[in-house]
Amino acid sequence: MxxxxxxxxxxxxxxxxxxxxxxxxxxxxxxxxxxxxxxxxxxxxxxxLEIIEGYTVRWNPQKLGQNIHAFITVFLSSNKVHPPFQKFAQEHVNVAELHRVSGEGCYWMRVYAKDQEELSTFLDLLLEFGNYRVNLGMGKLK
Known part of the structure; x- marks a missing residue:
């Protein structure tokens, strides 16, 4: 195949x-x-053939009160934290996407939060695995 x-x-x-x-x-x-x-x-x-992996729905997070859209690059502190970090990210409700990447950082995440406080709490949890860089979405163009 x-x-x-x-x-x-x-x-x-x-x-x-x-x-x-x-x-x-x-x-x-x-x-x-x-x-x-x-x-x-x-x-x-x-x-x-796994060309079609599944079906999805486009949705508007702001209509559900998730007003913060953050793109987070995660820099893990050691190779040993990859499995627990992946488990954390896959199970956390704020994480919409998780990608392992090459180049700068180890992972790229798309995160939705209702407000700054919820995002800050999420970022505090990330510190258990390493450091991060946050970019906030300003508006979807496509």
Missing amino acids: DNYSIDDIDYRILQYIIEDSRLTQKEIGEKIHMTGQAVGARIRRMRE
């Missing part, structure tokens, strides 16, 4: 799903001139 490719039809199906995962297989089929059943078979294949 390491070497596989998708054809133009699979790519078009994928683009429709990325744009709106609520589309039915029949609706996608109508757009690309295929039956819903044929579209479903191609989607199943892409899931088996």
Whole structure:
């Protein structure tokens, strides 16, 4: 499964799903001139190949009172803290994304908080694993 490719039809199906995962297989089929059943078979294949890993929802954190959007670069204090840090980040409700990165820092996190106090409390918890750099989001452009 390491070497596989998708054809133009699979790519078009994928683009429709990325744009709106609520589309039915029949609706996608109508757009690309295929039956819903044929579209479903191609989607199943892409899931088996792990091209499609799952489905998600776009949401507006501010509507839920999460007004602070922070991008945090984490600098771990030692190699031994990687597993406990990963567990912490994966389980903490404020962490929306976690990426292991190369270059500056060890991890990149996207964090939402309702206010400065909640963000500060979260940052205090991070100090157990190392240091950090915070950049606050000023507005989403794309």
